[in-house]
Amino acid sequence: MLDTAAPLVKVKNLKMHFPIYRGILSRRAGEVKAVDGISFEIMQGETLGLVGESGCGKTTVGRALLRLYDITEGTIEVNGHDISTIEGEELRALRPEMQMIFQDPQASLNPRMTVGSIISEPLDEHTKLSKVEKRAKVGELMDAVGLARHFADRYPHEFSGGQRQRIGIARALALNPKFIVCDEPIAALDVSIQAQVVNLLEDLQEQFGLTYLFISHDLSMIRHLATRVAVMYLGKIVEIAPRDALYEAPLHPYTEALLSAVPHPDPSQESTRERIILKGDVPSPSNPPQGCNFCTRCPKVIDICRSVEPELQNYGDGHFAACHLLE
């Protein structure tokens, strides 16, 4: 199935640099290279997991993909439209196709709007539905995410975290998107509720034929959800591979280290698991190290790593990694 699917999203050499302003006159004093040249594709109907430590740029990738930022460099293609530089009306017209579920369900909902108007607002903007139709649609969406319809008149703060995330999901679904970026949609939730929301997302994917970019730092969750997985470190993708290949045989030292921290589902393998502890801090994205990004912390670092940046290369079966050791 994967082979026959066409890529829905194509990203080439995406860069997102945030300017830093300093001093009384607020002069531009450098930039945070939050995302620094990444490329990947997401097939129709698949879930691409994006993992990495906090601050490595996952959220930035997600937002840049949906053009919530004006990107610094690169191209983004969604459903055949190049959206990398379009603006205004043109971009707005494409919004319904791609949506995002945010990390913090509380902050991402306008506190002064009722749930009903939060969900129906995109309908006002992009459809010509009558009031009654809109109300019906809101009702359907709330049903779909498992919220009682009479909640429509309440405000976000009156809900629990899980319920709020359901509101966020209903809102994202309102315009029948093809592609949804899920930015750690469960990170802010209780463990007991996490599973419910994940299941909901899976059901919806099936029901509506959605394509997900699923951002998380929870490797077990990604293993459960994703078809393919991309690993990010300091603004770059260091490894990208089909799920099983990545979890069974990681190529990149960073991926190895990450996985070593995850308990293995198979108890026989779990007993032999050895944790690789990474030393030192993640370098600042405003001043990344020369050569390989990971060289300051890599347990297998060799000389060349400190001067030459490794390229992301295909090591068979769609398994890409960027490390000098593999070359």
Add this chain to the structure above:
Amino acid sequence: MFHYTIRRLIFTIPTLLFISFVIFFILDTAPNDPTGNLPLTIPPEVRVKIRASLGLDQPMFIRYLLWCQQFFINEPLNMIEQWFDITIGDGTRLRVTSWSTRSPVVDLVVERLPQTLWVVGMSYVVGILIAIPIGVISAYKQYSWFDQLGTFFSMLGFSVPTFFTGLLMIVIFSVHLRWFPSIYDTTHKVTDWSSFVFQVKQMIMPVMVLAFFNAAQLSRFMRASMLDNLQQDYVRTARAKGLKERVVVLTHVLRNSLIPVVTVIALGVPQVFGGAIITEQIFKVNGLGQLLIIGIQGADIPLVQTLTFIFAVLIVLFNLIADIIYGLLDPRIRYD
């Protein structure tokens, strides 16, 4: 909300009574003498008699109770009589009377309200109307030249006192250009177009001077609140929904940012009633601020006491109003 409001109002009463006593106490203990400003040709023996005729020879506590009776009982009764055109009792009761004018303080206040509300109130409105767009645009285009300019002007508005800007305007527009009068005519009545033009002319300078000052503070506040909200995730959500930028900024960001700003605006309203003392003085608007100053200079204690107390009431009241507005605007706040 209703119960909350009632509860707060009830709690307000002892607070205000306490405030009124504190004001009275402070005014009484401060060294001042209502005959101090009289010409020295009036001999001291006569001054003693004048002070006695003002009731100053009585103990302070008695004078305070007298004031309470005049202010809390006689004045409201009198107001009711005037509104409904009836007579309660024999209709003669002692009202709070100014020492310098020998007339009821409340009448003086009523006489001065129009010019203060017109000039100071208008400046407040103009200030708000200037401040909000400036704050919004400055925040939306943070670090742009517009923002830098806005910052510069609000610094200026903050740091240059109104007596300086006022004087500067008088020198430019009254002395040199002769466009606007330097002295406000409180007796002027708007009856036709040309008298309306005159009214506008005489209001422009004091209104602008004050509006500039008010806008300086408020635009900073608006900007900060906007910046706060622009960073929020729900704004990103709104953008992701594919809303027009105008809708994102005006309905989502602006509405949320206005909540604290509206509160600040409500809290500032008592200042309008308090008049802008200096500006009123410079342009001779002779509103409530100038009344207070004259009262203080002339040690007209009933006047100062009553005015200060009215201001205190307004401050307490608008604090409550600000809280209520906040509750109405922000669904997250519930008082009951």
Add this chain to the structure above:
Amino acid sequence: MKIPNLILAAAGASLLATTAFGAAHEARGRDGNVNIIYWQAASIMNPYLSGGTKDVDASSMVIEPLAHYDENGNMVTTLVDEIPTVANGGVSADLTSITWKLSEGLLWSDGTPVTANDVVFTANYCMDPSGGCQQLAKFSDVTNVEALDDRTVKITFGSAKPFPYGPFVGSTTPVLQAAQFAGCSGAAAPTCTAANFKPIGTGPFVVSEFRANDTITLTANPNYRDATKPAFATLTFKGGGDAASAARAVLETGEFDYAWNLQIAPEILAQMEAKGMGTVLSGFGPLVERLMINLTDPSASLGDTRSTVANPHPFMTDIAVRQALSMAIDRPLLVEVGYGKAGKVTCNVLPSPAIYDSPNNAGCEIQDIAGANAMLDAAGWAMGSDGVRAKDGVRLSILYQTSTNAVRQDFQALIKQWWGEIGIETELKNIDAAVFFGGDQSSPDTFQKIFADLEMYANNFDGTDPEAYMGSWKCSEIPSPENAWLGSNMPRHCNADYDALVAEMAGTADISKRAELAIAMNDILMQNYIIIPLVHRGNVSASANTLAGVKLNAWDSELWNIADWSRK
């Protein structure tokens, strides 16, 4: 024959024209509106309830006394035809009564006749013990006021009054309408707001709108006794702001026609006047800025007897010190710095009216530091190593107090420097005017208590007669705890010769003899350096160049002749 006819015709025509013009020129209200600004706003139109100059002046346009003082300090008739004197029989030979006769046909602005009853009523109104009348001093010693007939009033005094022109002479004691103020006497005085704001009067104007402490709008009195006056139909009397802005409104923007009391830096006033829109006027009454020496010891350690005659001052009792203090002062410089056109050097505490101005003290305008030093040396005050003179362990160190006021603080700084040059150390203190001049018993900072070695302020007297004023420095006027610090003898000067002169003046009616006595009293104070005069201060006002008839009057209300004002 043709030519003379023509001339005749032309002459006739021109005659016609002039009479027509003359008639128009003389109609009441012909000149429209006049704008007056008093930067201290008027609070009330009744001088009996407020003696403030602003209130007295404002009310002087509406209510009038029987006689006024003109710009030279001479008495002129207002509601009477003749000033009563001993010579014309109006003042009794024993000086205990004065009889005024109202002019015929006087009307109040409401059209009712003015009668002697109104005058009687007014006197009783002020003398009511519970009314707090601010002009009570004007009625001192009055025992009875009665109407002899409709137009004749007799005022009787308890003792001989050589100068019986206290009541009803000058704008501070105008005649009120009995009908309007009936029921407003005594404790009821403050309740008559309407009457106090819009008194019915005989003056050239009538109040049409009174906004307390703000603006008074007046219109010409239709029943004013001179049918051709006032020239202005309406008058706006605006209050508020400060002296500088009032000056600007007349001299720079031309919004106002007359501005009162422009006590601002002389050079700024001169700059404004140079714009050519108006003229700065000054008038000199008896106001003198002076130093009052404290002859008693103000040390705080003395407790209740501080600054009382119980403790003579440790060094101010030495005339050499007092004289040296005076000699070291450069009076012309003080005038220049502080008052410009509004000040003159004076060596007398009583410099005017002119007949009372002593010729015996000239020379003080010359500063004499060397002379002062020599005098102190001779008196045994030896210069110490710290630059301060001392004798027998007493250092010449002075506390010099005054009210808070820019000019006074400039004066303090200059004088301190000069005294430093003669080895006298000076500590300066300034006190808020309301406290300094206020009679608050609880405050240690009143000018009557004078808890300092000397103090500076200005004082004058009302009207033209200095008897009461010069009486300020007799022994019984010394403020002390016993009399609740009342009294105006701040120096605590007590001199039998002086008191004798005061008593003699009280029994002398002859004006030139009275002048001699006043000069003698002035000379005692000056030559003993009890009071050190600094500047003879005038009133400064500004009048628009389009305004005619203004005569600045330092002896009465500045608006005393407002009926004669007109537009050029």
